[in-house]
Each structure stands twice: as C-alpha cells, then as structure tokens.
Amino acid sequence: MAGVSTKAIKARMRSMESTRQITKAMELVAASKLRGAQERALNNRTYFRTLFEVMDMISRSSIDFKTPFMTAGKGAKPLYIVIAGDRGMAGGYNNNIFRFVTASLPKDAVIFPIGKKTAEYFRRSGWECAIDSVIPVGDLTVGSCFTLSRMICDWYLEGRFSSVTIAYTELVSLLTQTPRTAELLPIVFTGPETGEKHRSRFLYEGGDVHVFNNIVPEYMAGVLYCAVKEGFASEQAARRTAMDAASKNADEMISKLNLDYNMARQAAITQEITEIVAGSEH
Numbered sequence: 001m002a003g004v005s006t007k008a009i010k011a012r013m014r015s016m017e018s019t020r021q022i023t024k025a026m027e028l029v030a031a032s033k034l035r036g037a038q039e040r041a042l043n044n045r046t047y048f049r050t051l052f053e054v055m056d057m058i059s060r061s062s063i064d065f066k067t068p069f070m071t072a073g074k075g076a077k078p079l080y081i082v083i084a085g086d087r088g089m090a091g092g093y094n095n096n097i098f099r100f101v102t103a104s105l106p107k108d109a110v111i112f113p114i115g116k117k118t119a120e121y122f123r124r125s126g127w128e129c130a131i132d133s134v135i136p137v138g139d140l141t142v143g144s145c146f147t148l149s150r151m152i153c154d155w156y157l158e159g160r161f162s163s164v165t166i167a168y169t170e171l172v173s174l175l176t177q178t179p180r181t182a183e184l185l186p187i188v189f190t191g192p193e194t195g196e197k198h199r200s201r202f203l204y205e206g207g208d209v210h211v212f213n214n215i216v217p218e219y220m221a222g223v224l225y226c227a228v229k230e231g232f233a234s235e236q237a238a239r240r241t242a243m244d245a246a247s248k249n250a251d252e253m254i255s256k257l258n259l260d261y262n263m264a265r266q267a268a269i270t271q272e273i274t275e276i277v278a279g280s281e282h
C-alpha cells in the first residue's frame with residue numbers, strides 16, 4: 001500500500017464494512033429461510049410416500065391391470081423438470097445442477113424450467129422449453145404444484161412426452177448439497193413384490209385403474225413440491241455458506257486495511273516530523 005493516502009485506505013475500509021454488513025444480513029436471511037424449507041419438505045415426505053405405496057398396492061390388484069402412466073411413450077421427446085434458484089450469490093448451487101443435468105441430457109429433451117436461473121440458462125443454451133413463462137421457485141405453493149402436475153400428466157397422456165424426469169438438489173447437510181434426478185413417468189415400482197399380481201381384497205369405486213389414474217397427479221404434485229422445497233433449502237444452505245465465507249473474507253480485508261492505514265498514518269507523521277526537523281536546522 002506504499003504511496004496510498006490514508007484517505008483512500010479509509011474509503012476502502014468503509015466500502016468493505018458496508019459489504020460485510022450486506023453479506024452478514026444475507027447469511028442470516030438464508031439461515032431463516034432454510035429452517036422453514038427443511039420443515040415443509042420433511043413434513044410432506046411421509047404423506048406422499050404413503051400415496052406411492054397405495055398406488056403400488058392398486059397396481060398389483062389384478063392380473064390385467066394396465067394404465068398409460070406405467071407405459072413409456074414411443075416416438076415422443078423426454079421431458080426434464082429442472083429446479084434451480086431464482087438468484088445467484090449461492091456459491092456453486094445453480095452451476096452444479098446445470099452441469100449435472102446437461103452431462104446426461106438426451107439431445108431431444110424438452111426442459112420444464114423452475115426457477116429464474118433455470119429458464120435463463122437453458123434458453124440461452126438453446127434447449128427447447130415446454131413453457132415460455134418463468135416460474136419462480138420462491139412463489140411455488142402446494143396448490144401451484146398440483147396445477148403443474150395435472151398439466152404435465154395431461155401432456156403425458158396425450159403422448160406429447162415419452163417420459164418425465166425431475167432434477168433437483170438434495171440437502172445432505174448444511175455443507176453438502178447433491179444434485180439428483182428421479183424418473184416420475186412412467187411409474188416403476190421397485191418394491192419386494194414388483195411384478196406380482198394378486199386379487200385385491202378391496203373394491204375400488206369406479207375401478208382400480210380409475211382410482212390409480214386419479215392418484216398419480218396427486219403423487220406427482222407431492223414429489224414436485226418436496227423437490228422444490230429440497231432445492232430451495234439447498235439454495236439457502238449454499239447461500240448461507242457462501243455469505244459466511246464472504247463475511248470472513250471481508251473481516252480479513254478490513255484487518256489488513258486497518259494495518260495498512262496505521263502504517264500509512266505512521267509514515268505520514270514520520271514524514272512531517274522529518275520536515276519540521278529539517279526546517280528548524282536551516
């Protein structure tokens with residue numbers, strides 16, 4: 001910092017202190033949002049896991065059970081629901097899910113983007129998107145997920161898409177967020193009794209296929225909602241970590257600037273004393 005005035009150093013210190021206040025505030029906000037998102041995701045997992053088990057039971061209710069939701073479409077394109085964030089400043093959260101998805105994305109895939117950053121990335125990269133609008137992650141409610149789920153299920157039944165896969169980020173811990181994908185349609189059951197058919201002890205009003213087909217959109221809406229909240233919690237955890245690191249870097253920079261300021265001020269005082277002594281000798 002040789003040759004830099006104390007005034008310039010002081011200005012840089014004020015700038016870094018303002019930056020630290022912003023990053024600290026963002027860290028606290030992220031921590032607050034993280035707790036709420038975690039609770040909502042965990043509270044819904046049990047309910048929608050039960051729905052899946054009910055669908056599994058219905059699918060094995062008769063030998064000739066058939067439904068389009070368990071059959072892969074032919075000749076159509078695969079649909080990928082990709083969930084990322086609405087904003088940046090969250091470390092590698094957005095880039096990690098984008099790299100993970102594009103590494104195995106079929107060339108003819110259609111993207112259903114959720115999150116402002118998702119829409120920006122895939123449209124800029126030239127991928128075909130199923131919708132023109134932007135769906136902010138922060139605005140998605142349970143009701144919104146049900147609406148989207150019914151729309152996607154209708155597309156699938158119409159033969160518009162051959163499969164539906166969801167990509168999101170799982171919150172493993174506050175320091176670890178892992179990108180994941182899961183195939184939603186066609187539905188494949190992997191329980192211990194997969195493939196077994198037996199006569200059900202239950203009679204379903206409207207028929208077992210009718211009941212099954214009505215549960216599928218509900219189940220998909222739950223998976224979508226849990227994935228959104230899981231991704232949102234991962235984003236907040238990544239942002240909290242990134243802002244904590246930024247705050248610590250700001251503290252280190254302020255300490256260094258404070259040392260440089262004291263050295264510059266000491267040099268200035270020494271220079272003044274030298275000049276005074278030199279002037280008194282003449």
